[in-house]
Amino acid sequence: MVKTLECDVEKISELIKNYIPTAEMEMNVAAELSFILPKEYTHRFSELFAEIEKRQEELGIIGFGVSMTTMDEVFFKGSMNSDINDSDSPLGTSTWILYAQQFRAMLIKRAVFSWRNWKLLLLQLLALLGLMYLMMRGISFSTAREPARVMDLEQYRETIVPFSISGDPDLTQNLTKNLEIMLKAKKQELHEVQGDVQGYLLKNKKCIYSCIIAFSLTVTRDKKEFTFWFNNEAYHSPSLSLSVLDNIIFMSLSGSDATITVSNKPQPQRVTENKYEETSTLILQIVFNLLFGMSIFTSGFSLMTVTERVSKAKHIQFVSGVYTFNFWLSALLWDLIIHFVACALLLLVFLITDVDILLEKYHFLDTMLILMLFGWSAIPFIYLLSFWYNTSTGAYIKIFVFNHCLGFMSIIVDAVVNIIPDISTSTKDFILNSLLLLPLYNLGLSIYKYYNIQEMKKLCTSSEYVSDTKFCREILGISVYSMSQSSIGRHVIAMAATGAAYLFLIFLLELTSWNLQAFVYRCVLFGIYKIFSKARLSRELSAESEDEDVQNEREAILQHPQESLNSTVLIKELVKIYFKVPPILAVRNISVTIQKEECFGLLGLNGAGKTTTFQILTGEEVATSGDVFIEGYSITENIRKVRSKIGYCPQFDALLDFMTPREILTMYARVWGLPENSIRPYVDNLLEMLYLQPQAEKFIYTLSGGSKRRLSTAVAIMGKSSVVFLDEPSTGMDPLARRMLWNTVIRTRESGKVIIITSHSMEECEALCTRLAIMVQGKFVCLGSPQHLKNKFGNVYIMNVKFKTDTGDDVIKDFEGFIAQVFPGSELKQENQGILNYYIPSKDNSWGKVFGILEKAKEEYNLEDYSISQITLEQVFLTFANVDNPESDHAKAKAVP
Incomplete structure (x- = not known):
């Protein structure tokens, strides 16, 4: 039933139970009210429907219809043996505790990725350490004198x-x-x-x-x-x-x-500038080997970041409330831990290959400092580069090649600039200071200069070498951390500073990219488009041919803006244009309000604009014009606040394949701020609700498509979100799993949340949606509850009649004549072994009249069974989609404004 605001539900329930005592109320949400009527009372349907039609205005009923139980429902009821009670999520964690809990969740996620991909990590370490060992094994770094x-x-x-x-x-x-x-x-x-x-x-x-x-x-x-x-x-x-x-x-x-x-016995060598140049040649072999190995190793830090971004798992984490700082700082901390382990093992390689200068007399502390500062600088640099790539493998290879070539060329450029005598000081300083932005350049020059200085100091103080007094006096007076060109101070400071700068750029990119996109799309590109395509835009966005319900919704929003803002969701004159050649108008001026405890469905063919609308509502895309408000917060102006209010199940599963369902739900539970002692039972309950317990400990990449959809839905409905977006959530599910999903969605809605859903299953929309809109070419062509749309656009009843087995053909022929007489305009659609299927015009034929005629004809024409139902939502949808349907041309004309 579709009811008015003044509808007296108790009076309606009392009326129905007067005729059918065992009737049960199934749903009472927004304008939708439904009851389940047992089939054994069909003989009383005529009287009941006649009474309802008679008192329709008094009871506050706009319209009503009848539908039959589907096989899905039969299967579901036969398979379900227990009810599952949802538990409230105990939220209320303070900001700092939530911040720490999210950081822990993000850190565990990175650790699990490394643990599950240990072979890949081991390969990276072997590439660095093995390469360094093999290349340095044949090089002698010992400064000891030859014996007599x-x-x-x-x-x-x-x-x-x-x-x-x-x-x-x-x-x-x-x-x-x-x-x-x-x-x-x-x-x-x-x-x-x-x-x-x-x-x-x-x-x-x-x-x-x-x-x-x-x-x-x-x-x-x-x-x-x-x-x-x-x-x-x-x-x-x-x-x-x-x-x-x-x-x-x-x-x-x-x-x-x-x-x-x-x-x-060889004569003592003389420590001069020639000896310095000889040592420089030796250390260059270490530097180039180290740069190559570090390029291979550090490029691996891009794999996780690219995987999360491309799979949209990162977007879902941000939608679930993950702070930008938590996301990136946890990644940096874990990668620095891995980098530290690699550096410690690298020092062991130096020890084995007799690179004593970098280790003796606590020099290993200086070496470790240089290597760790390189990691601090290089890892955020790798993160920044990863934004340019859309495949993790491609990112790894391209970043490795780019990094290595850049590092190698920077060392060459530094050498050339210092050799050329004619280059001006200002030009030289500009080039050398620009090179300080490159992590590998700073690493290479730091190791190079540190080795040379310490080697010369060692030789100058050795009794076995004859020292050049002037040269050694200069060498011994140099501090390795001074800011001179021959020391490493400027490189150490550069690594520390660029690491912080690259990290700041990442935060700036994450926190301002939305506002920057909004400015470019809404102000710049849309402004230019309006100038050159004003007439076309006005024509495309015209509301002249809108359906009455769609127009009333728009006018209510525009005339009562403050009242509309009190809605849980407000979509106001939303427009999305893709500025291509030619421009594509994907969403055309749609407006709607959605109240608490509503389930709003978006229907339409592929390309109708549903997914684009979802992407705008969840912050993936920027609206060209108009705005969306979630609990009063504008998505254009306050995306961070809006994201903390929503849950999202995208069309394609944005899951981390290397985790298990239990691990990923536990991660999101921490993200939402559930106390640690409540997480386990809360996750167990979710797994049971969505029938995921048997797969709880399996890797996600091994799950079926239906299981992944249920898991994505579980992620979406978690936490304290006010609005849950479900984009085709039941794709690939069997009837039992689908019904369990529906049951979960219904209980989620009843808990006070708004559900916004898209689906290709009309039955799903009928089962879940309290209101829905059908989109065609980016516009709403109808809006209302499923029953309202069937009442408004469905002008036929579907009647199925089954004769008893001993019924003769002459009786069936007489029945056909009877139907043609009492229901003018009726159409026999199908006849098969004593079963007739009719479409009966609803005009001038009330529910009570139809059931009354069939009930009287039951004995006369030897009917075993019959059913009368309204046109399905799918048939209404097909009408708007311009697909063949059972309705008459008159209905089509009415359905398409």
């Missing part, structure tokens, strides 16, 4: 020593004996050559690798001539030759036990 080397043939293992002695026999015998003693002790082979030693060396191929030294002695009356040959491929063979000569002479003079040990 003993000049001994043993270092070449077994060698052959050719020799030739001619002249004094006594001397020859003595020298040969001493040579044999010395060389055999060293396990070397002594080979006496008869004749020219040089010729022997040239002719004997074996000597190329086995002969390190050779000598000859020629004794004459005037002199003793020693000649030594050495193999130039052995670096120390010249000094080794002299050592052997000195030993055999010394043994000849002092006895066979006498020896001389000769050692070769």
Whole structure:
């Protein structure tokens, strides 16, 4: 029934129960009132309906209709074995506790993402640490002096020593004996050559690798001539030759036990600018390896942010009341924790690969400070870059390439700028200061300069090096944290400052983007459009051909603005234009108020403007003109306040696939501010209400489409929202799940919330909606309760008659003639095995009259059963959608203004 404001519901209920004692009131919301009438009382329907029609004005009834129980309802009642009582959500948490609770929820969400994607995280860590280890393993970073080397043939293992002695026999015998003693002790082979030693060396191929030294002695009356040959491929063979000569002479003079040990110790290196440049070349290898590894690692921080934004899970979190600061600071904190672990492991790699300068004497604290400040700067920078991409994989790859190329090129640019002598100081300062905005540049230069300064200080204070007094005095006087070009102070400050700046830009973008979009769309683009398309706009938004109910709603809003603002939801002259070529007018000047405990349905074909309207109502899109008010707050001017008042189930599930239903509902319970001790029972109740208990611990990506829709609905109805938006919530559900969803939605509405729903299921809209509007090409073409629309646009009754099995064809023919006589204009639509389906004009045929005629004809024409119902909402919808329908042309003309 559609009732007036003065309707006496108790009197109507009393009247109905006088005729049908077991009748039950099903719903009494807004202008809609419905009762369930048992079928066994059909013989009294005629009298009841006649009485209602007679007293319609007295009872405050605008109109009424009848519909039959559907198979869905039968299935639902047969499957339900218990009722589920909803529990109130114990909300009332203070602001600071709510802030802390939300922060905890967001931090746990990030931790769960990392835990569930541990393979990906491990791969990122291995890419950084493994790459650094492999590239640095072959590089020597040790500054220790080379030890003294003993000049001994043993270092070449077994060698052959050719020799030739001619002249004094006594001397020859003595020298040969001493040579044999010395060389055999060293396990070397002594080979006496008869004749020219040089010729022997040239002719004997074996000597190329086995002969390190050779000598000859020629004794004459005037002199003793020693000649030594050495193999130039052995670096120390010249000094080794002299050592052997000195030993055999010394043994000849002092006895066979006498020896001389000769050692070769490198001269101390001189610490000069050349040594500084040599160290710089070495550290550049560390820097470029580190930049490459960090580019791979830090790009992974974009994966979660892009996934949340693209799936609209981020939007749902903001709609549910998550503070912008909580969302981003929790993400930053968790990513910094992961970055800290990576940096600690990186220091371990430095230790293994002997990069001592970055670790010794508490230098590891400085190194860790540099690495952590880089993380503080780089992670918000990655977040900012992620706004440009719409796929997580694409974002990771592109940000890695962009970051690495930018970091590498910045180091090259810095080197080139410092080399070019003709560049002006102001230009140089501008370029170098601009490069300070890049996190990888600051990291690379900080490590580079820190290593060089500490290495030079170590060498200048080492006793094993000869120091250049002026150079070392300058090096020892430098503080690594000073603001000079050769120190890291400006880079450290730059990393700290840019991290805060990038974070501020993220907050600024999140908090002002809505107002900026509103200004651009509503003031700039719409202003230009009105100038050039004023006539077209006026024609498109004209209200001349509006339906009477739609027009009355608009006029009531415009004439009583303050009263309209007291409504829970007020949509006022809403217009949405997509400024493309050509411009698309998606929503055309719609206005409606929705009161507390109402369920308002938006119906229309795909492309009618339903989803766009939803996107405007939930803050996804900016309205071009007009406004939306939720509990008096303008969505254009106070989006943050509006979002805290609504729950939203989007058309496509905005869920985090790596979580379970229990985890995601627990997260949103914390977001809404439920006390911790109430969260578990509250979540359990929601899971049970929507038949999600069996899937509560499964990953969301494993759930069916229907289960995901129920979970999305559960997220939407949680908390203290005043308005719940459901965009096709029952898609993909079986009848039982759908009915459980409906039951939950009805109880949510009865708890005081407004439900705004879109659906392609007319039955769903009839079951849930207290009022609805049908949209065609962005406009409301009708508005009212389902019963009101069926009364207004449905001009036929649907009659189904079933004959008893023993009924003859002649009786059926007589019945057809009877119907044609008593109901002129009736149409037989279908006849099948004793079942007839008729469309009977409702004009001049009241409900009481129709039921009275059929009840009298029941015995005369051997009827087993019959039913009379009103046209369905689906058939009304098809009328407006210009699809074939059972109504007459007259009804079509009436339905389409």
